[in-house]
Amino acid sequence: MTDQPSVTPPRPAAAARHVVTLRLMVNGTAHDVAVEERETLLETLRMGLHLTGAKPGCEMGQCGACTVLLDGEAVYSCLLLAVECEGRAITTIEGLARDGELDPIQRAFAAHDALQCGFCTPGQILAMKALLARNPHPSDDEIERGMAGNLCRCGAYAKILAAGRALAASR
Numbered sequence: 001m002t003d004q005p006s007v008t009p010p011r012p013a014a015a016a017r018h019v020v021t022l023r024l025m026v027n028g029t030a031h032d033v034a035v036e037e038r039e040t041l042l043e044t045l046r047m048g049l050h051l052t053g054a055k056p057g058c059e060m061g062q063c064g065a066c067t068v069l070l071d072g073e074a075v076y077s078c079l080l081l082a083v084e085c086e087g088r089a090i091t092t093i094e095g096l097a098r099d100g101e102l103d104p105i106q107r108a109f110a111a112h113d114a115l116q117c118g119f120c121t122p123g124q125i126l127a128m129k130a131l132l133a134r135n136p137h138p139s140d141d142e143i144e145r146g147m148a149g150n151l152c153r154c155g156a157y158a159k160i161l162a163a164g165r166a167l168a169a170s171r
């Protein structure tokens with residue numbers, strides 16, 4: 001008897017995948033979104049809600065480009081499932097400005113020219129927001145350690161530190 005080749009069953013059609021409807025609280029607004037259970041928060045924000053400020057960089061929890069705030073804490077949205085975030089307060093870079101006024105952290109980044117290509121910047125700003133919320137007057141060392149999870153391929157670290165230092169002094 002000859003060996004039969006193994007047969008890989010067809011992937012289930014999209015309609016058969018497990019889709020659930022979630023209510024996500026994003027930037028103070030409730031959104032009912034249909035997501036696959038395996039979908040990351042980053043994917044849901046970008047593709048489901050069209051909030052493209054959080055960036056897909058490594059998508060492995062190593063660069064911080066996808067950083068958002070979850071109940072005020074900086075998190076990597078590429079490492080969270082959207083279904084884990086129901087009922088939590090999610091803040092993206094699109095939610096920082098108020099009544100057309102940039103957040104002070106956004107203003108400090110602009111004033112100190114703390115970016116080059118801008119790809120990492122939404123994540124850097126949200127990481128800085130979480131850092132200053134838990135420590136309003138960080139030292140240089142504390143800023144560097146607090147921002148260590150957010151990489152910048154353009155090497156804008158000195159200017160990001162300058163923005164953080166100015167924010168710490170202004171509070």
Ligand code: FES
Binds near residue numbers: 055056057058063
């Ligand atoms: S894209 Fe999430 S940590 Fe890099």
Ligand code: FES
Binds near residue numbers: 117152154155
């Ligand atoms: S400004 Fe380009 S990656 Fe940070």
